[in-house]
Amino acid sequence: MGDSIIYKLKSGKPNKFLNFLSGFAGLAIPDAFFRQRLQGLLAQAPKHPDYDYIRKRVDYYIKTNQPFHVSDTNRLTRERSWIYYTGRIGDYTRKMFHTAYFFDQHDVTRWFPKCFRWNFCPGDVYFTPDTPTVVKSRLLTGDNSNSVILKLDKLRHFMFVRDTIPFRQKKDMAIFRGKIRQSRVRTKFLEMFFHHPMFDCGVVGRNEGCPDEWMREKKTIREHLDYKFIMALEGNDVASNLKWVMSSNSLAVMTRPTCETWFMEGTLVAGYHYVEVKEDFSDLPEKLQYYIEHPEQAEDIIRHAHEYVRQFQDKERENLISLMVLDKYFRLSGQQ
Structure with missing residues (x-):
C-alpha cells in the first residue's frame, strides 16, 4: 500500500522533501562558522535562567561521568534497522x-572539530552498546x-499537533494504525482487539x-x-507517535x-502523563471505560501531558542541551 499524493498532502506530517x-x-x-562560536556558547550556558534544568537534562542523556576511550580503529557494522560506526565525526x-x-547528527557535530572520534549507532536500537555510544534510543532496563x-530522527519523532477538538467531543473509541515490525x-x-467495538x-x-x-x-493525524x-x-523501540499524541x-x-x-520516556508517570495498561492488555477496555465515565x-492527564511536551519546544534551549551532551562526550573521551 503505497502512500498516495493526496494522503501525503493531508497526512499532517512534516514534509520530508522540504526538510x-x-x-x-x-x-x-561553512562548519568553521559554528566551531568558532562553540566555546562562547558553552561559556554562557551557566548564565542561562534554566541552567539547573539544562544540566539535569544533559546528565540524563549522558549518564556516565567516567573517562573512556574511543577506539582508534574505524568500524562500520550494518544491520537491518541500524548501523554501528566508529570513526571521525567528519568522516x-x-x-x-x-x-x-x-x-x-550534522546539526550538532558540525560545531566540533572534524577529527574528533565517536561511537555512533543510528537507527532503532534495542540493545546497550559495550562502550559509550551515541544513539537515538536506549533500553530502560539494567545499566544503560x-x-x-x-x-x-527529529522529523519523524519530534512533531506536535494543534488539536482544537475537546476530549469530551471525541469518539468513545481507541485508534491504532501502524506497522507490525x-x-x-x-x-x-491486534489479536485481542481487532474485532472489538471500542477499537x-x-x-x-x-x-x-x-x-x-x-x-x-x-x-491522517487529523x-x-x-x-x-x-x-x-512500541515497535522496534519506542512508539514514534507518542510525542504528537501527548x-x-x-x-x-x-x-x-x-x-x-x-x-525521556523513562520519566513519564503512569496515570499522570498517559494511561498505562498491562502488557497482556487484560485491563484495556476497563481503563478506557473509566476515562469515558x-x-x-x-x-487532567491531557493537561499534564501538554506541560511535559512544552519542555521540548524551546529550540534555542534544545540546541544548547544537544551541544552540551556532545561536549561532555568528547571531554570524557579525552578529546575536548
Whole structure:
C-alpha cells in the first residue's frame, strides 16, 4: 500500500522533501562558522535562567561521568534497522545510513572539530552498546549508561499537533494504525482487539506476515484526533507517535515503556502523563471505560501531558542541551 499524493498532502506530517532541501541548503554554511562560536556558547550556558534544568537534562542523556576511550580503529557494522560506526565525526557520510540521521547528527557535530572520534549507532536500537555510544534510543532496563542519547530522527519523532477538538467531543473509541515490525506488543494487541467495538485498528504499509484482514488504509493525524484514545505501542523501540499524541486532546494509551529517546520516556508517570495498561492488555477496555465515565480525570492527564511536551519546544534551549551532551562526550573521551 503505497502512500498516495493526496494522503501525503493531508497526512499532517512534516514534509520530508522540504526538510531535506533545508538540510542540503544548510551544508553551504561553512562548519568553521559554528566551531568558532562553540566555546562562547558553552561559556554562557551557566548564565542561562534554566541552567539547573539544562544540566539535569544533559546528565540524563549522558549518564556516565567516567573517562573512556574511543577506539582508534574505524568500524562500520550494518544491520537491518541500524548501523554501528566508529570513526571521525567528519568522516560520517550521508550514504552510510538514512539521510534524516545524517542531517540531525550534522546539526550538532558540525560545531566540533572534524577529527574528533565517536561511537555512533543510528537507527532503532534495542540493545546497550559495550562502550559509550551515541544513539537515538536506549533500553530502560539494567545499566544503560553506555547509551548516550542525542536528538535524532527529529522529523519523524519530534512533531506536535494543534488539536482544537475537546476530549469530551471525541469518539468513545481507541485508534491504532501502524506497522507490525515483528512487535510482540502490537501483535498481541491486534489479536485481542481487532474485532472489538471500542477499537478502530489496523496494520499499514506492507503485509509483514500478519493476517490479511488486519491490513487497513492509513489515517491522517487529523483523523486520529477524532478519537478519545490513541494507542502508542512500541515497535522496534519506542512508539514514534507518542510525542504528537501527548500534545493532542486525546489520551495516549500504552504499556509501560521499555525504551526511551530524547523525549525521556523513562520519566513519564503512569496515570499522570498517559494511561498505562498491562502488557497482556487484560485491563484495556476497563481503563478506557473509566476515562469515558470520568472525563475530568482524562482532562487532567491531557493537561499534564501538554506541560511535559512544552519542555521540548524551546529550540534555542534544545540546541544548547544537544551541544552540551556532545561536549561532555568528547571531554570524557579525552578529546575536548
